[in-house]
Amino acid sequence: MNKLIFRNIRDFDLTHIFECGQCFRWIPADDGSGDYIGAAGSYAARISFAPDHPHGGAGDECTGTLTIEATGGDEDFWYDYFDLGTDYKAIKNELAANDPDILPALEYGYGIRILNQDLFETIISFIISQNNNIPRIRKNIESICSVYGKPIGEAFGREWYAFPEPDALAAAEVDDLMGLRLGYRAGYIKAAGERFTNCPAPGCREEILSYLGIGPKVANCIMLFGLRCTEAFPIDTWVKHIMNDMYGFDEKDVRGMADFASEKFASYAGYAQQYLFFFYRDNGK
DNA sequence: CGGCAGGCGGTTA
DNA sequence: TAACCGCCTGCC
Numbered sequence: 010m011n012k013l014i015f016r017n018i019r020d021f022d023l024t025h026i027f028e029c030g031q032c033f034r035w036i037p038a039d040d041g042s043g044d045y046i047g048a049a050g051s052y053a054a055r056i057s058f059a060p061d062h063p064h065g066g067a068g069d070e071c072t073g074t075l076t077i078e079a080t081g082g083d084e085d086f087w088y089d090y091f092d093l094g095t096d097y098k099a100i101k102n103e104l105a106a107n108d109p110d111i112l113p114a115l116e117y118g119y120g121i122r123i124l125n126q127d128l129f130e131t132i133i134s135f136i137i138s139q140n141n142n143i144p145r146i147r148k149n150i151e152s153i154c155s156v157y158g159k160p161i162g163e164a165f166g167r168e169w170y171a172f173p174e175p176d177a178l179a180a181a182e183v184d185d186l187m188g189l190r191l192g193y194r195a196g197y198i199k200a201a202g203e204r205f206t207n208c209p210a211p212g213c214r215e216e217i218l219s220y221l222g223i224g225p226k227v228a229n230c231i232m233l234f235g236l237r238c239t240e241a242f243p244i245d246t247w248v249k250h251i252m253n254d255m256y257g258f259d260e261k262d263v264r265g266m267a268d269f270a271s272e273k274f275a276s277y278a279g280y281a282q283q284y285l286f287f288f289y290r291d292n293g294k
Numbered sequence: 295c296g297g298c299a300g301g302c303g304g305t306t307a
Numbered sequence: 308t309a310a311c312c313g314c315c316t317g318c319c
Contacts, residue, residue: 030300135300142299145317192315197302224302245300261309286300 010164013084015075020097022120023058029121029287031234033134033147034154034172038165048154049090050127051171053164054079080164092122100280108273110255111281114288121283123234129205130172131235132220135227136197145190152189153198157181178202197222211236225263233279242270242278251289 023045027035035047035056044057060073077087088094101115137149157177158170179202186195200221211217217228225244232241244252244263252258252266259265274281 139301140299140314140316141301142317145299149316187315190316193302193313194315222302226301230300243300247300290300 011079011081011083013077013079013087015077015088015091015093017072018058018075018093019072020101020120021058021073021075021091021122022118023056025118025120025287026091026122026124028291029118029283030290031124031230031283032126033138033143033150036147046165048161048169048172049082049124050130051159051161052079052081052086053161053169054082054087055165080161080169089125092125095122097122097280100277101284104274104277104281104284108281111284114284117291118284118287121280121287123239123279123283125237126234127172128210128231128235129175131231132201132205132211132217132223133173133178133198135230135234136201136220136222137191137194138230139194139222139224139227141194149189149191149194153178153186153191156185156189173202175202175205179206194222214241233282239279240271240276242267242274242282245286247286247290248282251285254289255285 023043027045027047034049035045038044038046038055042057044055046053046055048054055078057076057078058073059076060071062071075091079087082090101119105112105115133153134146134150138146141149154170154172157173159174161169161171163169178198181199181202183195183199186198191198197220204220211220211231214228214232217223217231218225223231229241229243232238233243244266248266249260249263252269253260256269258269270278270281
């Protein structure tokens with residue numbers, strides 16, 4: 010177990026980061042501390058963030074200390090995972106300048122950061138996410154980790170397993186995956202393991218779209234969360250509601266929404282999607 | 295019980 | 308290419 014400390018971190022909030030829809034293996038510690046416990050790739054960790062000025066107001070002007078207690082991963086790994094090298098204040102300023110309507114969402118989710126997640130983990134996680142709900146997505150992912158992932162060991166009061174390697178899922182029996190309640194996604198998961206094992210890692214949207222069970226929405230999630238393509242703008246049912254409510258788009262006009270995001274937010278469209286998604290879903294609109 | 299949840303594949307007009 | 312439909316599952 011190693012302990013890492015990052016000081017003077019800005020634009021950072023654990024709830025915003027872990028509840029904005031980009032990841033599924035992190036949950037709040039049950040001691041009311043505000044910490045999160047979970048896993049990234051092959052490492053389990055407990056994450057703590059302490060603002061330097063707890064009652065400093067807007068939040069995004071404050072600095073804080075990020076503490077990571079992990080079963081593995083060096084400073085570079087976690088620095089990259091939490092995207093600590095990116096200036097989110099600058100991103101928010103740019104988004105607000107191009108679209109004042111987005112300001113409330115930027116202020117509400119001021120501590121959002123887009124995690125730099127493992128590509129294969131992102132592919133499988135978002136295949137599972139289709140036509141599904143978050144509690145079941147979490148459960149499904151933990152199931153495949155515990156059956157097909159390498160044991161990490163005991164930490165934070167439970168046993169942990171790494172996210173499965175591609176070849177482990179490629180070798181899985183579809184019936185066994187069905188037994189984990191993955192439903193019709195079972196075949197997609199095995200096929201994705203086979204594709205990823207036998208081909209170079211996907212480098213473009215067209216190739217990702219050619220995976221069985223990956224359509225436009227899931228592909229954009231993978232581009233954004235697994236390949237750092239910040240211009241990707243995943244349009245799910247929530248975003249359709251948002252685009253209708255904020256900008257008047259017909260909810261069927263996905264093409265119009267995508268073109269709008271591309272023009273309005275350009276290379277920051279992925280960030281805009283995260284701020285808007287978190288703001289709307291958290292406020293139950 | 296039908297409806298639905300962070301869609302997709304397949305078929306049809 | 309747009310409009311439907313069925314789909315594993317679990318929860319309401």
